[in-house]
Amino acid sequence: MSFDALLWLSFGGPEGPADVRPFLENVTRGRGVPPERLDEVEQHYQHFGGVSPINRLNREAIAAVEAELATQGVKLPVYFGNRNWHPMAEETVGTMLADGVHRALVFPTSAYGGYSACRQYDEDIERARAAAGPNAPELVKLRHFFDHPLFVESFADATRQTLATLPQGARLVFTAHSVPVSADKAAGPPAEGGGRYSKQVGEASRLVAAAAGVAEYDVVWQSRSGPPQIPWLDPDIVDHIEALHADGVTAVAVCPIGFVSDHLEVIWDLDNEAAEKADELGVAFARVSTPNSDPRFAQLVVELIREHTEGLEPRRLSPDFPAAGCTVNGAPCAPLCCEPAKRPAR
Known part of the structure; x- marks a missing residue:
């Protein structure tokens, strides 16, 4: 074309x-x-x-x-x-x-x-x-x-480099922008059971951890902004650092898997708020670079x-994993896919 x-x-x-x-x-x-x-x-x-x-x-x-x-x-x-x-x-x-x-x-x-x-x-x-x-x-x-080899390789190399700056046994924590739980449930056709966004974030995290040689890791969320009465994906990154500290974790590497560049929600929520909480608790902290x-x-x-x-064959590391978009070799979004979250009635 x-x-x-x-x-x-x-x-x-x-x-x-x-x-x-x-x-x-x-x-x-x-x-x-x-x-x-x-x-x-x-x-x-x-x-x-x-x-x-x-x-x-x-x-x-x-x-x-x-x-x-x-x-x-x-x-x-x-x-x-x-x-x-x-x-x-x-x-x-x-x-x-x-x-x-x-x-x-x-x-x-x-x-x-x-x-x-x-x-x-x-x-x-x-x-x-x-x-x-x-x-x-x-x-x-x-x-x-999210599962393209170049995307995964970039994050995996950056993750290895960051872990090398921390003490042995540092916990790897992936983070992405939180969304309302109702919006995530609406993300994807009914046949998928919803949750396309959170599932894709989880799969990208799994792929990066495996490529970086890390067996155990966590997936958490950040940057919620909605009314407090609406449930959002959790746990929050700052709350999770507190929980890790309570479990005896002494070093944390945070990978912003949900972002492609170091924009403000990365440098404020992670480099400031999360880093300050880790410092307050005496937890060594380092943040993985984004691919930009x-x-x-x-x-x-x-x-x-x-x-x-040119009709290039699409490369994906999870070809059977739910995905969409206007790709030459995949399914477009369903008519009711990923609808915005409904505000509660007053």
Whole structure:
């Protein structure tokens, strides 16, 4: 199939103090997040001068992908759009239309299924196309890549390097962004029994641990932001560090398996809050690097592209494990797959 471009579609983040509050309001619109929680999260961003590293990291990753495309002889311009902050996806797709793009692939910066990690990117695409009008480019989203060998190898090498900095017997703990339990149950067709997001996170953790030569590990969650009355996936990383300490664990390596770059939820929730809790308890702590700057990440993206442009055989380490997305060799999402969590009736 012929494609004119790649749209790099991400979450977005503020790039100055004045951006923070409107960015957070975009993120939480319609979700019933109390203002005091926004006040708290706003201070996390202001701690770093009101700037999230995510846009910079995305631009660096895009530059690496552009270089890898050139190295592999794939001629495909790369555009950058976000869900929640500039450059917004609507603006970017409008630019693509003006540039004469008719058909483009879309790389969402999430390896997983679930509402926020997958279906919401489909909604972003439809919203951006609607804003561009009836002649909007066709946009084809690339598949989940949680079990791609390059994704696993990158995390496994980083995990081995981090464990080498800690005392023998350090506990390996994988972490990903928590979501409401109801949203996770809705993630995946009924035949799967739900839980596509948490299952994929668990499988990616298993693959990385095995590749790193680690037999025992934990999978926990972080960054919950919803109303306290709604159950979210747990345990929380900070609570888990306390529990490990109570069990006599003296060193912890935390692998942010749910993230592809060191954006604010990694550097605040892990490098600050989790690290401070470990220090308070006298637990040695180290955090595994995310793949963003690893050359294999750019190679992974180009490989996903070539599945569509050249019919390259998709590589997966768990071919029978539930996955979806607009892959040339797999199933698209079911109509009711990964619906957003329903807010409780008042």
